[in-house]
Amino acid sequence: MKAVYVAVMAAAGIVMAGQAQADEALAKAKNCMSCHAIDKKLVGPAYKDVAAKYKGDKAAPAMLAAKVKAGGKGVWGQIPMPPNNVTEAEAKKLVAWVLSQK
Structure with missing residues (x-):
C-alpha cells in the first residue's frame, strides 16, 4: 500500500510540475514576461x-483576470498595464499560476 501511495504522489508531482511549466509557457507566449x-x-x-x-483574497482571481484582459493602473505604481489579447480561460489560467507563486 505504501508503494502505491508513493507512486501516486510521484505521478501527481510530475503532473503538477508539467502544468506549472505549461502555465509559465503561456505567460511567455502572451508576452507577460516582457514586463x-x-x-x-x-x-x-x-x-x-x-x-x-492577494493571498487568501477570494475575489482576487476574478478581479485579476479582468485586469489581465482589460489592463489596469494605480495598484503597483504609475505605469499602467495594457490590455492583453487573451481569452477569458487564458486569463484565469495565468492568474491561477501567478497566485501559486511563493
Missing part, C-alpha cells in the same frame, strides 16, 4: 509579490 518576472520587479510587479498581496 513581469517571477521573483523581481521589472516594469510590473514580481509575480511572487502579486501572490503575496
